[in-house]
Amino acid sequence: MEAFETVELSTDLLIVGGGMAACGAAFETSYWAKKNNLSVLLVDKAALDRSGAVAMGLSAINTYIGVGKGENTCEDFVEYVQNDQMGTVREDLVYDIARHVDSSVHLFEKWGLPIWKDAEGNYQRAGRWQIMINGESYKVIVAEAAKNALGVDNIIERLFIVRLLTDANDPKRIAGAAGFSVRENKVYFIKAKAIVCVCGGAVHIFRPRSVGEGLGRTWYPPWNAGSNYAMMAQVGAELAQMESRFIPTRFKDGYGPVGAWFLFFKSSATNAFDEEYIHNLDMLKPWAPYDSAKPVPTPLRNHQMMIESIEGRGPVFMRTERAIAALAEKYKDDPKAYKKKMKELESEAWEDFLDMTISQALLWAGQNIFPEEKKSEIMAAEPYFIGSHASHAGMWVSGPEDVAPAEYKWGYNRMTTINGLFTAGDGVGCSAHKFSSGSHAEGRIAGKSAIKFLVENPGDVTLDTSKFEEIKAEILKPLKTFEEGKGYTVTDDITPNYIRPKMFLFRLNKIMDEYAGGTSMWYTTNKAMLERALEELRMLYEDSKFLGAEGLHELMRAWENYHRLWTSEAHVRHMLFREETRYPGYYYRADFKEVLDEENWKVFTISKWDPATREWSIRKEPVQNWLGLK
Incomplete structure (x- = not known):
């Protein structure tokens, strides 16, 4: 075996990861670190420009509250997320995202992200919380801002952190990390007084639907390996809601997004017998009171579609041809205007995939599918672990000081149960529907909290170099x-x-x-x-x-x-x-x-692996509905 160089580094704050949360943390900490004469280092196993879940781009930002123009309130968003996740989210964490996320979106626009506008100059809504973007270069734009703020000398790419390290004298205090370069024969040991660990979710835990020549095609990025959850658990940090996996309903085999079709194009989905199965509400009654929530919770919408296939009424189709025809209907009497509108809608249909899921566009082309002429299959994918979409697996973290109940607050905002170890985005449990913008905002929150921790805890840490x-x-x-x-x-x-x-x-x-x-x-x-x-x-x-x-x-x-x-x-x-x-x-x-x-089960499930005994323990933590929402 070839020889490997040992590289030892030291920093005040270490950011592990390169996705939206990492970029948010880098951008925010650069300001506060300079004010307090602290050093920040970011390491990513990939390259920041195309790292994380937004690497291929997006066609929409799924979390924008619109507080400034009175479109929604933070409380509205909390109620929506609480219902969608069937009663098990941390209202303090979701509220904290809601009050900060709009500012991240405004920064994206300032940095050059094209956001669609309506005739009055307002952001073009696709749904209550979604706004449309031209987002193929979304991640590149956000990464550029992070690099400009932090400085490229403080970023190491192609460095895979595989272990977190605790203090030699205090196992409940983070002190560093170890990993290796995926390009050079080097092993790194990085001493850090605080860490923001933001390594995304987990993919390829379950056998994917795309196998054989399609292996590697997944909905969430295949390089998300659960490193967030594993590394933090291994040092004794508590995990939360790890039973909450996400099953995305997507265009079959290409994993193309369905949100824009349902929300922007106003499409419907039907079974093999041309029935709109979403109207079959009787099958949802066992899950009252969430069966009557508006909108219907994501798991229950999945359930409705799965029953169609299980009971032999599949396949299920997205009626793209009907949606496009309905949107162009009012131009029918003017052939020239109708032709122009149809061309515009066709272009937007393809652009939705080209902005974020190019493989789906290739699949359409390969299967001779013209969305204005032919319906397309949709299907539930394999399970994923993710704390930022319509599920909420992750770490048990301390909440914001001003709104978190006492039971959810033991330290600094977004700090895990290991002192000095913070997380955000997919790493935070019990807090869903952050998406790209909310993950960036939460990275900023965690980064600022980590700097506050360092300022108020200036003592050094010790790594056992032996x-x-x-x-x-x-x-x-x-x-x-x-x-x-x-x-x-x-x-x-x-x-x-x-x-x-x-x-x-x-x-x-x-x-x-x-x-x-x-x-x-x-x-x-x-x-x-x-x-x-x-x-x-x-x-x-x-x-x-x-x-x-x-x-x-x-x-x-x-x-x-x-x-x-x-x-x-x-x-x-x-x-x-x-x-x-x-x-x-x-x-x-x-x-x-x-x-x-x-x-008995409107609770959070919290688990811990004890490094000393090497044993797992698991407990319940009651859900606190402090906002008094329905």
């Missing part, structure tokens, strides 16, 4: 395992000496799909299946010691899969603990199906 060589050997072990084991068989892919990352991923996907409620089981599981999943995952932990990597790229894949394994176990343990089907359309407990136990 363990550096041991940690370095652990990080590089897959390279050593491959080097020593190769050549035993004719092909290096199949050998008793190691397992390559791709094959390890297939094993994990199979376990989670078949036992933890994946697509092949129509998202259904039960106690016995979940216990079997834990048994299989324990054996996969044993297998993980034999991960082999041929080079730096495979080393990255090996560590991503190790983080996925941790995330998977947390998810299974949370589902076992929550004895109800609170999120139909996301997953079903067959042994508690169509039972919503508001009295």
